[in-house]
Amino acid sequence: MIVAFSVAPSGADSVDADGGMSEAVAAAVRVVRESGVSHQTTAMFTYLEGEWDEVMAVVKAATDAVAALAPRVSLVLKADIRPGFDDQLTAKVERVDRHLE
Template identity: 90%
Template sequence: MIVAFSVSPSGADSVDADGGMSEAVAAAVRVVRASGVTHQTTAMFTYLEGDWDEVMAVVRDATDAVAALAPRVSLVLKADIRPGFDGQLAAKVERIESHLR
């Protein structure tokens, strides 16, 4: 299973001094990195790969980390559920790259 998720704080109390949300987002990314789940973080989403329970636990914990810093939280989640396939976070990209060579 691959999950793409984005969690962000809402509310005036959650905005950094520079007008961004990087402190709260960093709290979520810290949870992801500590989880041991295969992951990739981009400017817009974090991707996780693993089984349902471990991936959803990381999403929950990352959301809770943001919620600790903000009065309201927004969560966007997209999942590719394909039992029996592992290593697809990298393999999907490699298949595209092979067509571009």
């Protein structure tokens, strides 16, 4: 399964000195990177690939990391549940790229 998720702090107390949310987002990304789950991070979403329980545990831990720094948390999640398919984070992009060649 692939999960695309975005977790962000909400509330005046969660804004960095520069007006952004990078400290809280970094806390979530740290959880993802330390999890050992296959992942990609982009400007707006983080993608995880693995089994349901391991992926959802990382989403929960990342959300909890943001919640430790903010009074409110927003979570957006989209999942592609396709048993029997692995390494799709790159394979899906490669299939599209073949059509573009």
